Amino acid sequence: MTLALKSLKSFFPIFSHRPELVYLDSAATSQKPQSVVRAITDFYEKENANVHRGLYELSTQATQRYEGVRNRVISLIGASNPKTIAFTKGATESINIVAHGYLKKNLKKGDNVLISAMEHHSNLIPWQQVCEETGATLEVIPVNEDGELVLKKLNTQLNHRTRLVAITHISNVLGTINPVEEVIAAAHKKNIPVLIDGAQSVGHYPIEIKKWDADFLVFSAHKMFGPLGTGVLYCKDEFAAQISPLNYGGGGIKNVELSNTVFLDYPHNLEAGTANIAGVIGLGAAIDFIQQLDMNETTRHTGELSTYFMEGLRSLGNGRRVGNPKNSGSIISFQIGSIHPHDVAGFLAGSNIAVRAGHHCAQPLLESMGVPATVRVSFSIYNTRDDVYKTIAGLVELKKFWS
C-alpha cells in the first residue's frame, strides 16, 4: 500500500501538537512519524530485554527484532547480505570506525586520502586526523561556483598512493547530488575503496549499493524519520574482516581469557556494550514507513517544493541561491541581500518557520564558495506548498523591515 502524500503531515505527531510549525530543517534532523515513536515506546513498554544474552522468550524476541533490522536495511540500500550491516551511533561514528578501525593501519607517510571540498565536517575531520597521525596527506576534489564537484582531474588525483576516497552523495549545504557511481568506477579502476556518506540521501533517494559497488556506506537514522543516536555502517564483505572495533566491552567476543580475547566477526565485533536496541527497532520502523511511500512520488514532491521556493526567492529581487547545481536534492542554501543569515533565520522563527543559518558544519565549502554563512531550507515529504508560501511571505516582510 502506498501512503498518499496529501495527508502525510498527519502521520507526524509534532504537527498536531504544533499545527503552526513550518519545519524546513529536515536536513538537520527529520521529524518522526507516529509509527516510529510507537515502535520505540512499544519496545520499552512491552518487549524490553537485552539482546544476545538471555535464554528466555523476551530476550530471544528482542534479539530477533534487533537482528531483523539488518534485513530491513539491506532492502533499503540495495545490498544482499545482512552481515554487511553494523549498527552504530550515527554516520559520524560509522566514519570514525572506518577511519580509525580500518584505514589508519593501512596508511603510511606519503599515502593520501581523497575527499571533496563539499564534505560535512564529519566526513572531513576523521580523515584529516588519521592523515595527521600517520603523515599521509588529505587530497581534495574541488567544487565549482555552481557547487558541483570538478572531476576533470579525478584520474590524476587518484594515484597509486591513494588509500581511500570518501565523498558525500548529497551535499548538506548546497543540495548537490554527486555522481557517486562515476567516482566509484574511477577509483575502482585503481583498486581504491570508496566510502559514500549517505546521511542526506538514504531513505529519500534510491540507493543501489551493489550496483554502485560502493565499499562503505554510512548514514544516520534520525535524518530518515528514525530515532536519534542510531546509525549504520555498510561494509562490503571483502573489507569486513579488516575493520577493528573502536570500542571494547561486553559483547562482540567469542572467547575471553585474562591474557587474550577472540572477537566475533563483523558486524558483531563493532557492537560491544549494550546496543541501542530501541533505536535499532525505531530504525526498522522508519524503513517500514519509507517503504510504504513511493520514492518517485516523494522526490517529485520535494523537487516541486524546491522549484516553487526558488521562484519565490527570485521574485524577491535580492535573494540569491548559493551554488546552482544541475542535479540537486531538496536542500537550498541562500542569502537575502546583505542581511546576515542569523537575522533571516531569527526573523522567520518569529513566524514559526524553522530554517537553519550558519556554516552547516561545512566551513571549508563555504569558504570556497566565498560566503561566511548561509540560510538553508530543506524540504521533506511532510512539507507543503503552503509552507513555502509562508516562508516567502516571511522573506518579503523581512526585506521590508530591513529596507
Added chain:
Amino acid sequence: MKDDLKKLYSAIIKEHSATPFHFEKPGKVKNTIKAYNPICGDRFEVYIGSDERMVNALYFHGYGCAISKASTSILVKTLEGKSRKEALELCDQFLRFINKELGSNEVMLSDDFLAFSGVHDFPERYDCVLLSWREMKKFLESGAVAKKTLRN
C-alpha cells in the same frame, strides 16, 4: 511581525547595525581583541589604539549578525575614552544585565544598553549580544598591558 521580534530589533540596534560606530581598522593599533563564535562564524576584531586612558581610539571590524554587530558597535561607542576600571565595571554590568543577574533599575546603563533587553525573549541570541563584551571583559581583567604601560 511579532512584538518580541520588534523589541529585539529595536530602532537603536537597527541603526547601529546599519551604520556601526568606528567600523574600520585604524592605522595605529596597540591591542586587538578577537571575538569569534565558532558556532555561527561571527567574527569581530576590536582595535585599541591606546590604553592609557583605557580604551582610547577604539575601533572594530568584522562580520556578524545585526545583533552582534550592533552590540560591538555600542561597546566601542560606550567604552571609548573610559578608564580601564570604568570600562571593566560597564562590561560587568552589561554582562550581568543580559544574563538577568541585574534588573534594568539596578544598572547604570544607557539607552543603548537597555535596547538589548529584547534579547531576554531569545536565549539563543545571548551569544550574539555578548560576543565582544565577554572578550573585552577578559582583556580588561587580564590587565597585563595596562600594568606594563603604567610601569613604563
